Amino acid sequence: MTGDVSRSDQRLHELGYKSEFKRDMSLFGVLGISFCAIGILTGMSSAFQTGLFSGGPLGLFWGWNICSIFMMLIAMSLAEICSAYPTMGGLYFWVCKMKPDKPMLGCKFTGWVYSIAMTFTGTSGNLSTALYLASMAEVGTGRILTRVEITAIAWGVNIASGILNTIGTKAIGGMSNFYIWWTLAGTVVLVITLLVKAPTHNSAEFVFTDYENFTGWSNRGFVVLLGFLQAVYTLEGCETAAQVAEEAKRAEFLAPMAVMGSIAGSWLIGLIYMLSLLFSVQSIDSVAATAYALPITQLFYDAVGPKLTIVCLTVVCVSQFMAAATAFTASSRLFYALARDNACPAKRQFMALNRFQAPYVGVWTSVLIGCIISCAYIGSAVAFNAILSSAAIAVMLSYVQPITIRVFWPDESLPEKGPFHLGRWSWPVNVASFCFTIFICVLFVLPTAHPTTALNMNYAIVAIGGVILLVGLGWLFWGRFRFVGPVRTAEEERAAAAGAVEQEDEKKR
Template identity: 35%
Template structure:
């Protein structure tokens, strides 16, 4: 920790970026991840949990984004969260505060790679089941697909940094155009669509818990899990033009765009539900959304939709690999990780932190082994990515609200007189959802089956 404290101070005084690329706001926006747990949320609160839960989580997540954007504007440097903490924590607490923030941030990002890439592998294997419901790819084939996907993401993030911008812009357009296509086609072709009353007021509790309120709160996890990863903009600050303004905008644009597009997507899909029990509760298709597509638009369009969703998941896994590698690079540059000398190495040809990229890929692959050993353990570990990320957000926001309240030097983007209120709301929401993520999602709780959504 002494090394961390010394190096953080030294590095904060460096103005010249070590990576040579520049990211536009569109590229930062594209780093926002894609995840979906729609079917689980539908069984933990029905359409109310999906629609109103999404609105509720989006509002509170935007508050968190505002808090982080204000700090990012003041300290627009690669490494993001733990560097902010080094500037705001009391001197005697700087080493431990930075260490906790950095490791929570890294853990959240790298386990998210496992979650996204393994989720894509599961989705790929389930596509075959659309045509042949009796087909079961098995966990070993799924893990094999996961290895291939993770390897491809490693290669993408190891090539010349100039290609990252192109890839991220392609991701942005894929998400927006693909989502729009699904919304329009699904609403036009699906017969016997649900009425507005059902979409905005239907409640369902299949969690096994008697409390409807608790079931609704569990349904919020889907939205909170999806609306995460927006700190990637902070990790790319040194690669961003006018970072003090662009990086905070990137954080807020990511949340705002994901909230609006996601709401439109959820709304459209819920309107396409024709038989809740058959399509959501009783279906053998995974994810349940596939059954809704099959019944609504037919086999051909369902394949198109799944390709769009899988493409979005692939782009998101790559963005997570990018963000986590930049975080590891910065953390290692301050001597705060094992093998720091190697992890902070920048390839002279590609201008990318190749060892940081492959170190994260290796760790993600090892965590993925838990899926083979025990899916309950794997799902519990994967939920850590949201909890760890939330804790990494909480520490700098709490410091901004307390010890750095008067000493904080505002950047071009700041919250003015509303800063304390917004930061307080952000801290409350982070703690509340972190507790919620460790609560059981099904009753009775059985260690022999999945208990995480």
């Protein structure tokens, strides 16, 4: 095992960085990080109504499998790069390394946008956790909670995520290990509960062919495509394994395996869970008209009754909290990586590690942003959803940066291949991944309801435009004067060591 750590540290030094984190994570831990970030039970539950109302069971089933295939291709593209460059910065560092002549591309369009995306993703997950807790309270008491009460719960969940991440790598690694078993056991509990307790079960014809449309659009193909957003939203996050690459044993092999393995496992588990939901849903109209904080609560309530609904919501809620905490793990590591390369202000603060080896300033910056954004939910759920929808788009935009480089500069962008590489299939896989990411980015900003009004408009285009404007101004007034590319801290370490030796020799003389 010591040899694996030495090889990983050697590769990190070759890339220009000194080793500053303990390599405590095994394959199971790294896989759990990506698996946890995807949050298959939570993404499927929280966004289930999106597909149910846009295409119905037909769109959900076929959209899930089609999107899973393309998300696996994206995972393969990212895994190949991750194997060659197993560093904490992930997407940001890859772009800088593959296109060093365009520092703005790595710093602005990948590093900063992806950091914001991960922070928003954690915020979204923590609010979803609050909504699950609110739904459990509503089922148990019969009283619908106010937005202020739900926001207060979200603040508490954000702070709890910060505390967990402050404890450090071992805590997050242990949680990610636990998450895998919780997801497997939770899936069994949910599937058996739904299939055994549901009063009636739908036919296979309903599950695989029934078409539903609550959007107002008349074009069936477009409506089904809108349902694809549920699958993509659920499956985002496989790249999170790269954010802990410097904390993993033999990262150049384990991290890419985790990137792909998390998508494969999520595809299968998500399919099983989704089919149990479709066979057990009692009334789609009832789900659409629900007063509960989350529509999936109504589906559970109709199918299994109030007591088992709380059990089902508990299974998903715990999963949601762990997934959200992992997003803050990723954002704090991104802040660290950007600070290390002079790509964000307050370098010393963001690079500071506590005794648990956690970059705590990045952790609590994420928590602070999460608490501030959560306040938007008090005024308008539409405004809050727009901010968080922009996170999903920002993740896809971050994916497309390194994949674009691999498509248009295939030979020069990856001169050093890692243990995992696609060989002659590399370029076709990257082309397919590039086309799908562009398609999804466009689909994410289209209006999801017709006729479009101020209350149902998709404001994601406004939110993502605001993010890009903010990042652009940051580059214009600060980044272009400070950032020139990744800093070679390993050379600084060797120079410091050499200086110490010289000083010792001087003393002896």
